[in-house]
Amino acid sequence: xxxxxxxxxxxxxxxxxxxxxxxxxxxxxxxxxxxxxxxxxxxxxxxxxxxxxxxxxxxxxxxxxxxxxxxxxxxxxxxxxxxxxxxxxxxxxxxxxxxxxxxxxxxxxxxxxxxxxxxxxxxxxxxxxxxxxxxxxxxxxxxxxxxxxxxxxxxxxxxxxxxxxxxxxxxxxxxxxxxxxxxxxxxxxxxxxxxxxxxxxxxxxxxxxxxxxxxxxxxxxxxxxxxxxxxxxxxxxxxxxxxxxxxxxxxxxxxxxxxxxxxxxxxxxxxxxxxxxxxxxxxxxxxxxxxxxxxxxxxxxxxxxxxxxxxxxxxxxxxxxxxx
Amino acid sequence: xxxxxxxxxxxxxxxxxxxxxxxxxxxxxxxxxxxxxxxxxxxxxxxxxxxxxxxxxxxxxxxxxxxxxxxxxxxxxxxxxxxxxxxxxxxxxxxxxxxxxxxxxxxxxxxxxxxxxxxxxxxxxxxxxxxxxxxxxxxxxxxxxxxxxxxxxxxxxxxxxxxxxxxxxxxxxxxxxxxxxxxxxxxxxxxxxxxxxxxxxxxxxxxxxxxxxxxxxxxxxxxxxxxxxxxxxxxxxxxxxxxxxxxxxxxxxxxxxxxxxxxxxxxxxxxxxxxxxxxxxxxxxxxxxxxxxxxxxxxxxxxxxxxxxxxxxx
Ligand SMILES: Nc1ncnc2c1ncn2[C@@H]1O[C@H](COP(=O)(O)OP(=O)(O)OP(=O)(O)O)[C@@H](O)[C@H]1O
Ligand SMILES: [Mg+2]
Numbered sequence: 001x002x003x004x005x006x007x008x009x010x011x012x013x014x015x016x017x018x019x020x021x022x023x024x025x026x027x028x029x030x031x032x033x034x035x036x037x038x039x040x041x042x043x044x045x046x047x048x049x050x051x052x053x054x055x056x057x058x059x060x061x062x063x064x065x066x067x068x069x070x071x072x073x074x075x076x077x078x079x080x081x082x083x084x085x086x087x088x089x090x091x092x093x094x095x096x097x098x099x100x101x102x103x104x105x106x107x108x109x110x111x112x113x114x115x116x117x118x119x120x121x122x123x124x125x126x127x128x129x130x131x132x133x134x135x136x137x138x139x140x141x142x143x144x145x146x147x148x149x150x151x152x153x154x155x156x157x158x159x160x161x162x163x164x165x166x167x168x169x170x171x172x173x174x175x176x177x178x179x180x181x182x183x184x185x186x187x188x189x190x191x192x193x194x195x196x197x198x199x200x201x202x203x204x205x206x207x208x209x210x211x212x213x214x215x216x217x218x219x220x221x222x223x224x225x226x227x228x229x230x231x232x233x234x235x236x237x238x239x240x241x242x243x244x245x246x247x248x249x250x251x252x253x254x255x256x257x258x259x260x261x262x263x264x265x266x267x268x269x270x271x272x273x274x275x276x277x278x279x280x281x282x283x284x285x286x287x288x289x290x291x292x293x294x295x296x297x298x299x300x301x302x303x304x305x306x307x308x309x310x311x312x313x314x315x316x317x318x319x320x321x322x323x324x
Numbered sequence: 325x326x327x328x329x330x331x332x333x334x335x336x337x338x339x340x341x342x343x344x345x346x347x348x349x350x351x352x353x354x355x356x357x358x359x360x361x362x363x364x365x366x367x368x369x370x371x372x373x374x375x376x377x378x379x380x381x382x383x384x385x386x387x388x389x390x391x392x393x394x395x396x397x398x399x400x401x402x403x404x405x406x407x408x409x410x411x412x413x414x415x416x417x418x419x420x421x422x423x424x425x426x427x428x429x430x431x432x433x434x435x436x437x438x439x440x441x442x443x444x445x446x447x448x449x450x451x452x453x454x455x456x457x458x459x460x461x462x463x464x465x466x467x468x469x470x471x472x473x474x475x476x477x478x479x480x481x482x483x484x485x486x487x488x489x490x491x492x493x494x495x496x497x498x499x500x501x502x503x504x505x506x507x508x509x510x511x512x513x514x515x516x517x518x519x520x521x522x523x524x525x526x527x528x529x530x531x532x533x534x535x536x537x538x539x540x541x542x543x544x545x546x547x548x549x550x551x552x553x554x555x556x557x558x559x560x561x562x563x564x565x566x567x568x569x570x571x572x573x574x575x576x577x578x579x580x581x582x583x584x585x586x587x588x589x590x591x592x593x594x595x596x597x598x599x600x601x602x603x604x605x606x607x608x609x610x611x612x613x614x615x616x617x618x619x620x621x622x623x624x625x626x627x628x629x630x631x632x633x634x635x636x637x638x
Contacts (some may be wrong), residue, residue, distance in 0.1 A: 003395070003397075004395065004396045004397075004399060005396075005398035005399075009398070009431070010428075010429045010431075013425065013428035013429045013430075014429070016428070017425050017428075102355075102412045102413075102414065102415070103408065103411065103412025104408055104412045104413060104414060105404070106373075106378060106408040107406065107407075107408055107411060107413075107426075107470070107473070108426075108429065109378055110376055110378065110399060110401055110404070110405075110406035110408075111429040111430055112398045112399075112400075112401040112402040112428060112429070112430060113398075113429055114398070120622065126610075162447060312492070321379060322373065322378045322379065323369070323373070
């Protein structure tokens with residue numbers, strides 16, 4: 001059945017109102033400062049670390065994002081993988097159900113717009129609000145780096161850092177779509193928040209612990225050669241990738257470190273086996289585009305997950321009664 | 325009534341197999357005020373939501389201003405204003421900002437928007453407090469703000485769900501006046517309510533809902549004849565001897581009932597006031613008051629559901 005009129009009608013109006021709500025709201029303010037303060041602290045620590053290691057590094061500037069301190073083993077990138085979902089859930093958990101509880105939904109939907117416009121406008125506005133704060137944070141970081149390290153980043157470093165910014169926004173999108181799905185399914189914002197936060201804890205803390213164990217149940221555990229080891233690692237990696245946080249970390253570790261030539265390298269390094277890879281392909285850093293291509297699948301995965309979750313929320317919303 | 329703005333034919337709504345609305349048919353003419361009445365859970369709100377395309381129609385069809393609310397919801401919603409029961413606004417925004425948002429959704433140009441908003445807020449007496457957050461508004465003010473939204477929208481039909489519920493008598497009167505104002509502007513009104521005597525004073529026609537069906541439909545006078553057994557009730561207040569017997573002789577009078585000192589109530593087949601006055605004077609009585617009662621919707625409603633309940637029990 002063809003519907004009359006455009007489903008986009010009203011998206012602009014919804015977007016502007018929601019964005020201004022986010023930007024002026026107390027919640028955004030609190031979440032933003034939480035991220036900014038912890039991020040600056042993390043970067044400060046990593047700057048101390050970078051200054052102490054005087055080794056020649058052509059990509060010193062990128063270390064700003066990835067270097068973990070000695071006392072505080074937390075890099076900026078790791079911090080983001082942890083905090084960005086929190087911000088997304090914070091903005092998204094009551095996007096739809098609050099319209100029910102405020103009893104505004106039927107009034108708004110009796111205006112000449114489709115439900116699509118309301119949902120899409122809300123998603124875009126929240127994502128834009130997050131993107132704005134991430135951009136501000138990113139600029140702050142670059143500025144901080146310029147001041148303290150005293151050397152300008154190269155073009156390639158800026159390009160890599162930009163990719164990281166964009167990927168972080170996609171990563172925020174996944175969690176936002178998830179939070180929005182729950183805000184559609186559950187009428188109570190508290191329930192929606194709780195379920196979303198539960199999933200966040202599961203994926204960021206429990207899944208990294210359990211997924212290797214589950215992977216080993218399915219894959220073989222006999223390791224006779226390096227080949228076998230790589231096989232086991234791939235299965236484990238496949239399982240880990242169910243978590244968007246794992247995808248994000250993989251992308252960031254490759255994009256921000258030109259010396260990484262395979263997505264398995266950080267894993268091997270963690271096992272103290274980095275020499276295998278390094279030995280096999282010695283030398284030169286990976287060109288920018290090669291790095292991006294290496295994790296292209298993961299980037300697409302993040303986008304696909306966002307779309308899937310959004311469509312899920314859309315389907316639930318379409319069939320929902322407008323009455324509270 | 326040759327131009328019909330709302331035409332519902334056999335509207336039916338199933339919730340998990342239960343019939344919330346069952347084969348409801350009615351029409352609303354241009355410039356008419358039509359009332360949906362009935363006890364809680366009778367299906368009034370569900371009917372309204374189907375007409376607006378806000379909930380799926382399980383069976384039957386509706387045309388609103390010639391459009392199908394299922395296939396052409398935007399065309400319907402562009403010309404229909406809806407005031408939901410217990411209407412909600414964004415509490416942290418001012419009344420004006422709330423209306424601005426709606427105006428943007430409707431798609432008014434910027435210049436048109438401000439003029440319309442100011443005009444609508446004036447009409448509902450909210451112009452002075454329009455800058456305050458709606459969170460500080462009373463129930464009555466919110467209701468009026470909801471009406472302002474409809475006024476701003478330039479609609480052909482206003483659908484009001486329980487517009488007077490929770491309002492004090494004064495606020496109710498004011499709101500009903502505004503509804504009459506809508507009619508004067510040529511807007512057709514569909515409203516649902518529990519306040520029967522109030523509804524009676526504004527509605528041209530009503531439909532009485534029960535268990536998802538329309539039990540009765542028509543003007544209040546028609547329903548009165550149908551349910552209360554027809555006839556006119558004439559109240560006579562006069563001093564004199566043996567007036568009751570004289571009045572009973574008047575042609576058309578079916579019964580005479582004393583309702584107080586010097587006061588009787590006649591039930592008649594027609595308006596017997598002229599003859600009754602003549603009879604009182606002829607008997608040497610002094611006539612003080614003579615009035616004919618309109619059938620009250622309250623009486624119709626109570627009687628109908630009483631009878632119906634009795635039939636259920638039997
Ligand atoms: N989402 C729903 N799921 C199942 N049943 C529902 C749903 N919404 C309404 N109903 C049922 O439909 C029937 C009609 O409800 P409706 O709200 O239309 O009545 P109403 O006449 O507006 O009553 P009120 O005067 O209380 O507003 C009720 O029996 C109600 O229980
Ligand atoms: Mg109702």
